Amino acid sequence: MTEQHRREATGGDLGPVLDTSAPPAATARLVEAHKPDLLLTEDHSLCPGCGEPLAVRAFLDAIAELGMTSRAVGVVGIGCYTMFSGTIDVDLVQALHGRAPSVATGVKRMLPDAVVFTLQGDGDMVNEGLQEVLHTAARGERVTCILLNNGVFGETGGHMTATSVIGQRTKNTLDGRDAEQHGYPILIGDLIARLEGAVYVARGSVHNAGAVARTRRMFRRAFETQAAGAGFTFVEVLTMCPTGWFVPTADGPDELQRTLAEVHVTGELKVDGHVRTTAELQAENVAKQREVEAQLAAGGLDETS
């Protein structure tokens, strides 16, 4: 079916369907060929436009950069990202849905010198296993919990989670998440930051290259803090899920910024025991954005920023 035919058949409304009847006007451009050392293969079975592979690559790079490879042990939850347990070259324990923080606790107590992390989604951590991550943080357990937050149950095909934002359309909130009926989203990073046992809490994103680089720095800081034995560390990463958000693949990053990031504000929520407010993070993000724009106007990005 040509675009012309489809236009006629649908009355001009093409909807979110990608036209694959002809090659795209511009071909895909390989920006950077990089495979993290700790990834056995670049292949994965996740959807096009998914943000999870970016987040996984970011923390694998951080582990390798810190020279912590041969002491890394991961505990994986249940979600789309679970497929990475076959391709991540790190000793792993597979946990039940929601149970990764308690399993990681057992691992860390028996291997105090290991760098132990969990890999969980928002359905896994904030719905099913909320008490696990909160108690693990409160105990000050020397592990790093990693949350891939896309505000939706991706693996079941797009259903509401505890982090879905107000107004978000999912398969079980067809008219959008309504606070009256479905309650309010849990800002898990902010909640954990208030707990005494948590010493480093950050919320990154993977909607563009700058955000990925920033997230990788957050991972480094979290793992370093864990290795120093300071307490519980937490890195939340906002990831695109165009399939579960029902938007065209390429719109994922913009949709993330427009919806998820508006509510779950990115930045370092707690550093060295100091909790930072949403307003502080927003101000910092605006200042950073202005800085980047100024650099672009002046002829190019400063790689160190």
Added chain:
Amino acid sequence: MDGSEALVRASLLAGCRFFAGYPMTPFTEVLEHFARLLPEHGGVCINAESELEAVGMAWGAAATGARAATGSTGQGLSLMQESLAEATLAEIPLVVFNMARSQGDYFQATRGGGHGDYRNLVLAPQDVREGIELVQLAFHLADKWRNPVVLYGDYLLAHTQESVAVEPLPLPELPPKDWAVDGSRSGSGVSRAVTPLGLGKVGQRDFGQEGKAQYIATKMPLLEREVRVDIGWIDDAETVIVAFGSPARFVKYAVQQLRAAGHRIGYVRPITLWPFPYDAVRAAAEQARAIGSFEISSGQLIDDVRIGAAGLAPVTFLGGVSTDHSGFGVGRLLDVEEVTARVLALHEGREQPPVPGYEEYAYALAAHQQEAAP
């Protein structure tokens, strides 16, 4: 020392290095003794926030190759069922102290409330002395088969003060746990994964979900070799009583007394509840006139006794719910005279005497009986 401390000291002797639990009577003292004794022996005990986390923590510790245990009672173990089922697929060698409030958790322990095709090995000591041996055997079997092992005790086992020596049980050496994670192989291309899913790492054996289930299904019959049973006076017995755990001690004493009085009565005491000693029950049923199942529940063990008897002899339920106000399954039925009367009634073909205490509920049952009347 009390039974709980003896079980904990036996665990230390077996090399247990990790425990996590949540208090609940009559299991609480097991947690108390672990919390006190494990750190002294270089181990870790965590007061978990819930049974769900207790079993998760023990799972993680066991995945590193350390000997690890958790435990609880009735409701707490109900909460753990998801993990106890999945841990069988993940092949986690976990020991679970089930200090049950009665024998009404027989199905929970031997069938479980978890998902999928799975079995947990279940050991049921009759007293503290046997408990000390079976705890050590539990850690051994958990490692040998990479499968959870449940130690089914009760209020009497956990709380009875006995003068016992906690001595090592000689057991064969087991191979090193090359499957356990410690991070040392991360980045080597052959890192490990301890997983209930079939998902194998790239370049390594990949069962697939169905293949993993098939593999576990193939392994389970091998575990049936671990069946253990205590048999007495079976050879010429006209009546055979089946009982396990603390109540079996009462049964054995009653049978011994009746034997001394000239009655041809014997007993079969399953030491492993799964695998169940079906063959021993069948052998007894081949020449007995009557089989009795004595249990402190409304009738659960009797299902396995019937399977074992295979219709060769009629099976009669001799037990009942027997509790006091504390609700720990130590009621008026757990009395040698009561047990003897019930065994003798079966042996002499008389009707079973009423369960003491049941008459108190007659008023509540009257209405139902009227409804049920034709």
